[in-house]
């Protein structure tokens with residue numbers, strides 16, 4: 130057998146191959162549902178995966194989510210034809226009628242892709258998110274005051290329930306590169322009109338903020354932000370493992386209390402993470418910085434009985450060696 134690369138081999142093929150090996154993202158023989166929007170990123174990813182398929186022996190199918198937005202007419206057929214020309218099975222889900230908001234569309238889309246994966250027995254859903262998406266997500270969350278987890282939230286993979294994973298193999302490839310690849314291979318891209326709408330904050334980050342930063346601050350801004358997200362992802366994973374262990378050692382779920390004497394000697398970064406885990410189960414939405422600080426302050430509180438009220442709903446109280454949570458609505 131020849132070890133020479135095929136004629137279509139490009140530096141992007143080499144990079145993806147290296148990523149897949151190093152990160153063990155898509156195991157040999159896995160069943161992959163490739164989420165194709167019709168845009169350049171997912172088409173580039175699809176072509177690359179098809180080219181690498183003989184080596185990895187994946188079973189690949191294409192999944193498309195039709196939002197049924199006015200500007201999307203014909204898009205689902207376009208993706209279906211692409212699947213046919215690539216000789217891949219095609220799965221389609223249609224959105225129920227409703228308001229065209231970005232957040233709603235995203236939530237529905239992930240549910241629809243998961244349903245397709247369950248029905249078709251796929252263990253990996255693969256998306257075309259790029260280094261550029263990672264940089265934009267970083268900026269978007271930075272502006273909202275996120276910590277390491279939010280800043281690095283576009284990760285290489287994340288669990289979807291059961292043994293299924295969402296995998297993003299192009300996080301070290303920029304949008305400029307996927308565009309160049311599609312042009313060179315003459316792939317039939319359909320631009321996503323929703324991405325042009327500047328009503329959406331994410332689109333303003335993509336179309337206004339990043340270009341501004343590139344022109345006025347640093348030509349490599351996307352790459353640098355994505356690298357920072359990568360570093361934070363590793364650190365976040367590490368800290369989270371330690372914090373989870375500490376949390377399990379300190380929590381008493383029966384009486385909703387935490388062993389504060391156990392937490393006194395650990396670094397502030399871990400205290401905050403443990404408190405966040407503690408509050409997560411009891412607040413109606415994710416605990417924010419103020420919630421976490423209020424309860425973290427109780428770890429060292431000298432006064433027994435000192436309390437912090439959270440959103441008028443919960444009271445955290447320092448007792449001898451513990452912090453307990455009381456639900457105000459039950460009082």
Ligand SMILES: Nc1ncnc2c1ncn2[C@@H]1O[C@H](COP(=O)(O)OP(=O)(O)OP(=O)(O)O)[C@@H](O)[C@H]1O
Nearest residue numbers: 164165166170171192193194195235255256257258
């Ligand atoms: N309508 C769709 N059908 C199938 N897959 C899609 C669709 N829209 C997006 N995707 C998948 O998601 C990837 C990211 O798309 P896009 O950046 O438009 O989404 P996003 O809303 O920014 O995603 P996220 O919120 O997860 O960052 C695409 O490369 C593609 O794999």
